[in-house]
Amino acid sequence: SFGSNVIHIKISQSGSVFVGGSFGIVKLNSNGTTDTTFITGSNTGVVNDIGFLPDGKIIIGGEFGSYNNMIANKIAVLKSNGEFDNTFNVGQVGFNDNVSNLIVTNDKIYVVGTFTSYNKKNYESIVKFNSNGTIDETFYNANLFSSTSIVYDIVKNNDSLILAGDFTQSDPNRNYFVRINDNGTIDETLPNNLVSSSVFAIDILPTGEYILGGSFGRVSDLSCSRFCVINTGGTLNNNFKNNFGIGFDNTVNVVKSFDDGKYMVGGDFLTYSGLSFYGGYSTNGIINVDLN
Numbered sequence: 452s453f454g455s456n457v458i459h460i461k462i463s464q465s466g467s468v469f470v471g472g473s474f475g476i477v478k479l480n481s482n483g484t485t486d487t488t489f490i491t492g493s494n495t496g497v498v499n500d501i502g503f504l505p506d507g508k509i510i511i512g513g514e515f516g517s518y519n520n521m522i523a524n525k526i527a528v529l530k531s532n533g534e535f536d537n538t539f540n541v542g543q544v545g546f547n548d549n550v551s552n553l554i555v556t557n558d559k560i561y562v563v564g565t566f567t568s569y570n571k572k573n574y575e576s577i578v579k580f581n582s583n584g585t586i587d588e589t590f591y592n593a594n595l596f597s598s599t600s601i602v603y604d605i606v607k608n609n610d611s612l613i614l615a616g617d618f619t620q621s622d623p624n625r626n627y628f629v630r631i632n633d634n635g636t637i638d639e640t641l642p643n644n645l646v647s648s649s650v651f652a653i654d655i656l657p658t659g660e661y662i663l664g665g666s667f668g669r670v671s672d673l674s675c676s677r678f679c680v681i682n683t684g685g686t687l688n689n690n691f692k693n694n695f696g697i698g699f700d701n702t703v704n705v706v707k708s709f710d711d712g713k714y715m716v717g718g719d720f721l722t723y724s725g726l727s728f729y730g731g732y733s734t735n736g737i738i739n740v741d742l743n
Contacts, residue, residue: 458513461501469509471498476511478533490533492518502555504582507531510539512550512562525550526562528584540584542570551603558582563602563614576602577614579635592635596620603651611638613661615650628653628663642685646670654708659683662714664703677703678716697724 459471467486468479475495478486496515504510509529511518518527521535524545528536548566560580567575569586575597579590596602600618607613610633619626624643627650631637650665661681663670670679671687676698680688705717 459498459500461503463503469501471501471511471513473497475515476501476509476529476533488532490519490529492533492535495519499550500552502553502560504528504555504560505558506582508536508539509533510553510555510560512553512564514549516545525564525566526553538583542584544570551601552605554605554607556607559587561605561607561612563605563616565601567598576600576616576618577605590633590635592631592637594620595629595631595635595637603649604653606653606655608655608659613653613655615653615663615665617649627665627667640684642671645681645685651702651704652706654706654714656680656708656714657710657712660688662706662708664706664716664718666702674698677701677718677720678706699723 455473457470457472461469463469466481470477470479475492476498477491478489480486495518497513498511499513502510508531511529512526514525516524518535521537522543523535523541526541526545528539530536546564546566547568548564550562550564550566553560553562558581562578562580563576567573569578575595577596579587581587596618597620600616602614602616602618604615605612612631612633614629614631616627625637626644627646627648629637630641646663646667647669648665648667650663650667652664654662656662660683663681664678666677668674668676670681671685673687673692675687678699680691682688699720700722701718701720703716703718703720707715
């Protein structure tokens, strides 16, 4: 038992299981017991996300100010045994607010959250790092987000980044869901104002389509309660639209795509289209009865 909330689970290529939450970070053995050789850190605080760097090191982001008494404001890199890695330059100040999610692609690290600065320099809600902890200054768009924006999730698809959160921006309009290019510019081929309210989670299906979960009630001016499948052009997937019904009775916080095209969801809901249900779909939006 972790004794408090589990927020994120990540499995490394070697099969090791890492769990993050309000207790910090823990590594599990294959039988589910705690790996006591892994240094878990003292008074770390909340770990919201975990990633793996190409050299086998572990990167964590969340709501903490230190790791094992080393300054690490909302982000830290750990060696494979959990020891703090001071070769990753997190600076003396770090982020001024929380990190909600991060992704690692090749030797680059994308970090999103509720922050508006990093080491006292303005970076609203998203930062791109090099592998040594320095900022990739080629990725910056001062007009992408504002000081009130919150980005909850990020995924990468080829040369595009898809971001979801609680933000409403103009010039051009982009509310709650946006696709940007790898240099930080907005991909304006995706229609504006797709989603009516906050998006908390996103993932990409093998077809390249996007699955979204959140508190929204409409997508592309069509009723779509808290979960949807969107084509890359920004329209609702027809199979999903025809089978979705009245949707979920409460917020969807987590979505997960699988290689066979199926997907699962999790959140605060109790029913889906009037049926008691906790999550799981076939490829066309119909409940996977094996998961009831």
